[in-house]
Amino acid sequence: MDKYIRQKLVLGNLDEEIHKVSVAVVGLGGIGSWLSQMLVRIGVKKIIIIDNSTVDLPDLHRQFYDEEDIGKYKVDVSFDKLKRANSEVEIIKYYEFNEKNALDILANVDILFDATDNLKARYVINEASIITGKPWIFGSVARFMGYAALIHPRLFCFYDVFGKKEEGIISEKHGVFSGSVLLVVSLQLRLFLNFLEGKIDPFLYYFNLETFKLERIKIKRRENCPICMGKKFEYIKWRSRK
Ligand SMILES: [Zn+2]
Structure with a gap:
């Protein structure tokens, strides 16, 4: 029996592409605990998971952890759960994501998923993405709202x-409303298909589940962007070797 038969029925040849791709998920909270599960279940080749925190009681209403996991490192619990979900996927875990290891992590994958909960981490990802030329999929959730976008530093x-x-x-x-977390994960998985097809869709997707609003906002590069155009990096110490 083919594990991915029902995925092939809907995705066709894109299913093959999924099995060739290596990904990283930064953050294993609301978004990352579910997103990493889905990426492993759909059969990515390799996944690097990163988180520095432990499971806490107020996490359980929206994160993929159990009561018995309280106090354990999320990355350890997720590593075991992911192994059980799909033994064919290579899984690597890190306890830290910062300006020192961001470049190494991104260099070892094809695309990175942001499931962090803070702006600093996102700016570290952003700088690493520009330096390595690798794309990433941003995702963020708050109350009933959520955002997602596929960010390619070329654009x-x-x-x-x-x-x-x-x-x-x-x-x-x-x-946070639990349903919003899962909708962000869905948007990120949908944007992952765009990445596999080589389609960079210049939109920020935004929803509000309280009002059932779902919209997309066009993204345009700022001509004077200090980061992607000016290469002024605040976090990663890096100099072009030209
Ligand atoms: Zn920019």
Whole structure:
């Protein structure tokens, strides 16, 4: 029996492409705990998972962990769960993601998924993406709302989407609706198909499940973008070897 038969029925030849791709998921909270499961189940070749935190009781309403996992490192619990989900996928775990290892991680995958909960990590990913030329899929959730975008440094970067802004709504303070988490994961998986097809769709996808609004906002590169155009990196120490 072919494990992926029902995936092939809907995705056709794209199914083969999935099995050739290596990915990284940064953050294993609401978005990352489910997203990493789906990426392993659809059969990516290799996945690098990264998280530095432990499972806490208020995580359980929206994260793929059990009561018995409380106090354990999310990356350890996820590693075991992912192994059980699909033994054919190579899984590598890291306990830290920062400006020192970001380039190495991105160099070892084809695409990175952002499932972090803070802007600094996203700007580190952004810089690493520009330096390595590798794309990433941004994802963010707050209350009933969510955002996702496929960011390819050839076309635009994270700064072109949001600019440098203050940390927005955070889950500890404002809460998160579990359904919003899963919709962000769905959007990221859908954008992953675009990546596999080589289609860079210059849109930021936004939804609000409270009002049933789903919309896309066109992304344009800022001509004077200090990061992708000016190569002024704030976090990663890097110099062009030209
Ligand atoms: Zn830019």
